[in-house]
Amino acid sequence: MKLLIYGSQDFGQTVAALASDCGHEVAGFVDDFNHGPNVVGTSQSIRQSHPPQSHSIAIAIGYKNLPARLAAWLALREEGYLTPSLIHPRAYIARDVRMGEGVIVMAGAIVDVRARIHDIAVLWPGVCVNHDAAIGRNTFLSPSTTICGHADIGGSSFIGAGTAVVDYGVVPESSFVPMLSRWTRRTPQA
Structure with a gap:
């Protein structure tokens, strides 16, 4: 096709x-x-x-x-169009990652174990999504963004270059984070 x-x-x-x-x-x-x-x-x-x-x-x-x-x-x-995910051969995606439709993953991106990448998210070069993190639908992660373990990035958000979201961090839906920002930590579920 x-x-x-x-x-x-x-x-x-x-x-x-x-x-x-x-x-x-x-x-x-x-x-x-x-x-x-x-x-x-x-x-x-x-x-x-x-x-x-x-x-x-x-x-x-x-x-x-x-x-x-x-x-x-x-x-x-x-209309019936399929939207395949495009994952560069030099990206690393752990075997148990759950990935939606139409996801774009550029060269050098890393998606660690148990992460969830929802439909039409975009991961630019150097992005690191750590274990158990969730990236919402239609979200852009700019180059060298780091999403730490269990973080939750809301859908339709833009995360700027070099931004680090800490463990259990939450970025609300439709957020625009220009660069190098920190987000509050949520309490881990027992």
Whole structure:
């Protein structure tokens, strides 16, 4: 099955390179606002030209518009498009990690035992998600972010480069953490 990339700008180009590294054949870009080389159509027009029976899709809408990113993913899934996870061959994912659909994991990322990565989360190079942590749906973890054990990152959040979230830390849903921030600790469950 050929893969379409929804979004043709910088992040889309990065996701296309990752998809190729993962062995996918990229059929082109889908973009509702930009035209350019390899843009095969809009989210509306591809249903005819690149139907879900022969194409899957990767969501490459960036973190600056997380609500639109989530809405696009939900609409495309409703249309029947599969959204495979793209995990770079040089990322480390423990065997017992639970991973949702459409997750993007870049080279050098580490996801430790019993972690949970929910749908369409993005882990940039150097991200370290430690044991038992949970990364919410549609969340971006920027380069060199460290999520310590049992931390819980709410959905549709952006965590900036170099940020460390401590053991049992909680980042509320829809948070924007620009960089190098600390979050409060929650009490472990007995």
